[in-house]
Amino acid sequence: MAKTGTKRDSRVRMAPAVRRDLILDAAQALFMERGWDAVTIADVQEAAGISRGGFYHHFAAKEDLLSGLIARMTEQAMQTTEAAMSQNNGDALVQLNGLLDGAAQWTADNVNELRGLVQIFSRPGNEIPYRRICDADAAVVMPVLKAIIEAGIAEGTFNPVDAGLTAELMLSLSQGRREVLIEVFDLASANDLDASVDALDRRLRSEGEICDRLLGLPVGSVALSNRTEYRRMLAGLVQ
Amino acid sequence: MAKTGTKRDSRVRMAPAVRRDLILDAAQALFMERGWDAVTIADVQEAAGISRGGFYHHFAAKEDLLSGLIARMTEQAMQTTEAAMSQNNGDALVQLNGLLDGAAQWTADNVNELRGLVQIFSRPGNEIPYRRICDADAAVVMPVLKAIIEAGIAEGTFNPVDAGLTAELMLSLSQGRREVLIEVFDLASANDLDASVDALDRRLRSEGEICDRLLGLPVGSVALSNRTEYRRMLAGLVQ
DNA sequence: ATAGAAACAGACCATCAGTCTGTAAGCGGG
DNA sequence: CCCGCTTACAGACTGATGGTCTGTTTCTAT
Numbered sequence: 221m222a223k224t225g226t227k228r229d230s231r232v233r234m235a236p237a238v239r240r241d242l243i244l245d246a247a248q249a250l251f252m253e254r255g256w257d258a259v260t261i262a263d264v265q266e267a268a269g270i271s272r273g274g275f276y277h278h279f280a281a282k283e284d285l286l287s288g289l290i291a292r293m294t295e296q297a298m299q300t301t302e303a304a305m306s307q308n309n310g311d312a313l314v315q316l317n318g319l320l321d322g323a324a325q326w327t328a329d330n331v332n333e334l335r336g337l338v339q340i341f342s343r344p345g346n347e348i349p350y351r352r353i354c355d356a357d358a359a360v361v362m363p364v365l366k367a368i369i370e371a372g373i374a375e376g377t378f379n380p381v382d383a384g385l386t387a388e389l390m391l392s393l394s395q396g397r398r399e400v401l402i403e404v405f406d407l408a409s410a411n412d413l414d415a416s417v418d419a420l421d422r423r424l425r426s427e428g429e430i431c432d433r434l435l436g437l438p439v440g441s442v443a444l445s446n447r448t449e450y451r452r453m454l455a456g457l458v459q
Numbered sequence: 460m461a462k463t464g465t466k467r468d469s470r471v472r473m474a475p476a477v478r479r480d481l482i483l484d485a486a487q488a489l490f491m492e493r494g495w496d497a498v499t500i501a502d503v504q505e506a507a508g509i510s511r512g513g514f515y516h517h518f519a520a521k522e523d524l525l526s527g528l529i530a531r532m533t534e535q536a537m538q539t540t541e542a543a544m545s546q547n548n549g550d551a552l553v554q555l556n557g558l559l560d561g562a563a564q565w566t567a568d569n570v571n572e573l574r575g576l577v578q579i580f581s582r583p584g585n586e587i588p589y590r591r592i593c594d595a596d597a598a599v600v601m602p603v604l605k606a607i608i609e610a611g612i613a614e615g616t617f618n619p620v621d622a623g624l625t626a627e628l629m630l631s632l633s634q635g636r637r638e639v640l641i642e643v644f645d646l647a648s649a650n651d652l653d654a655s656v657d658a659l660d661r662r663l664r665s666e667g668e669i670c671d672r673l674l675g676l677p678v679g680s681v682a683l684s685n686r687t688e689y690r691r692m693l694a695g696l697v698q
Numbered sequence: 699a700t701a702g703a704a705a706c707a708g709a710c711c712a713t714c715a716g717t718c719t720g721t722a723a724g725c726g727g728g
Numbered sequence: 729c730c731c732g733c734t735t736a737c738a739g740a741c742t743g744a745t746g747g748t749c750t751g752t753t754t755c756t757a758t
Contacts, residue, residue, distance in 0.1 A: 230753095231705080231706055231707070231752085231753060231754075232705095232706090233704090233705055233706070233753080233754050233755070234705080236704090236705080239705080239706095260744080260745060260746085261745075261746065261747085262744095262745075262746095270706075270707090271706060271707040271708060272706095272707075272708065272709090272747090272748095273705090273706055273707050273708065273748090273749090273750095273751095274705070274706045274707070275706095276746095276747070276748080277704085277705060277706065278705090280747095281746080281747075282745095282746065282747090347586070347587055347590055348586055348587065351586055351590065381665050381668040381669050381672070382665040382669075385632075385635075385662075385665050385666070385669065386669075388635055389628060389631070389632065389635075389669070392628070392631040392635070393624075393628065396624075396627055396628075396631070423624075426620050426621040426624050427624070429620040430620050430621075430624065430625075430628070430673065433620070433672045433673060433675075434669065434672060434673075436672075469722090470721085470722060470723075470736080470737055470738070471723095471736095471737090472722080472723050472724070472735090472736055472737075473736080474736095475735090475736080478736080478737095499713085499714060499715085500714075500715065500716085501713095501714075501715095509737075509738090510737060510738040510739060511716085511717090511737095511738075511739065511740090512717090512718085512719095512720095512736090512737055512738050512739065513736070513737045513738070514737095515715095515716070515717080516735085516736060516737065517736090519716095520715075520716075521714095521715065521716090
């Protein structure tokens with residue numbers, strides 16, 4: 221009754237940021253449960269306990285809601301990146317390994333969440349949010365990575381063909397890890413921890429060696445953490 | 460009037476394959492003009508001169524129509540790949556360069572079409588068909604590329620870290636070329652042919668050197684065609 | 699106290715993918 | 729040559745869903 225009613229309305233009024241977060245919470249939960257294109261605005265409304273008009277007061281369109289979700293998820297990547305970069309100030313190789321180690325650390329600390337994400341994103345109908353996340357994360361990490369590579373060139377220790385292209389390739393290397401992760405998680409779920417650790421270790425070792433080549437470094441320069449860490453991490457998966 | 464009418468209907472009946480192609484033609488034209496999500500089934504119907512029921516007799520869903528389009532476009536990649544592979548039977552490096560040269564040849568012969576595709580796919584709302592094409596093309600080229608790399612390993616001439624990963628990276632290298640192509644085409648359209656050729660040449664030269672590194676080959680082994688060819692090609696752009 | 703702004707409610711609309719029932723065209727057998 | 733079956737096709741209809749609009753309530757500043 222938006223027209224002419226003396227009906228009691230009893231609405232809850234909240235600070236925009238709070239309400240926005242509430243809506244995003246609901247949307248994120250629904251997304252993780254059903255996938256993006258199966259989430260309707262009506263669903264989000266109901267889950268967030270707000271009306272149609274209320275929702276569209278905070279989000280201009282469904283697209284806008286997605287942007288909010290992506291931004292929220294990317295925030296983690298930003299914080300992790302910044303944290304990793306702020307505490308090491310050595311030469312380029314140390315910085316690079318610090319960055320990679322920071323990412324590995326985040327992964328280790330959030331395996332379960334990561335598995336959920338990987339599974340959701342591998343389901344059909346989620347290509348768009350997946351790409352959005354990849355692009356957003358890449359936009360965060362890319363400049364940092366490129367800066368490190370350029371520092372390494374200036375330093376005389378790195379010798380890549382092209383800083384930008386190399387950064388891009390390193391990014392696509394980590395993005396291509398997704399399919400391996402699916403397999404790794406499946407193996408871990410099947411209680412085949414050894415095979416799971418093997419698969420992950422082999423992949424990351426290869427990635428490291430490829431980075432060495434791309435950067436013109438001796439083999440073993442770029443280190444992607446270690447096996448025992450992986451085992452501990454994968455053993456920590458719930459169920 | 461599908462119910463009860465003595466109305467003259469004068470419908471055209473065609474062989475399924477022919478009608479399908481006609482519908483795909485219409486859909487492709489509309490897609491190239493407006494982008495995928497701006498193309499409605501009603502549009503395609505009208506353009507193809509067929510009714511709703513007729514359309515859905517040939518395509519189960521809009522998704523199915525997209526699959527048809529992708530398959531059609533991928534066919535070119537298949538033919539080009541097969542053609543390039545069938546005529547050279549040297550060692551792995553010769554085969555690899557033959558494959559790359561075949562791709563370059565196709566590009567040179569279809570610059571205008573390529574530009575259209577690049578432009579359409581860079582517009583928002585076309586992420587899904589773009590990814591579909593990338594994945595489909597990759598699925599075609601990947602096994603061939605991987606086979607060549609493995610042959611090179613067996614031969615003792617290639618020394619990559621990992622055949623599969625290297626093939627993936629080479630693919631993502633060529634897919635990442637898209638953004639450069641946008642710039643290249645823009646420059647060429649602005650009549651700055653020198654800058655255009657420069658940008659393309661620099662990119663492809665870098666890609667080649669990176670491939671050398673990935674495959675453990677001496678610099679200059681992997682060749683991505685030549686400058687004069689690019690110039691001729693870019694000069695051939697209409698408008 | 700009161701006016702204005704901003705948060706919110708909910709009825710309404712438009713678009714569009716997909717369905718359903720019915721009809722005309724071809725084709726093979728008698 | 730006709731008849732019946734299959735299949736290509738027509739077009740009205742539906743249901744779901746994203747987005748809008750007008751009106752209402754709550755808060756805040758003066």
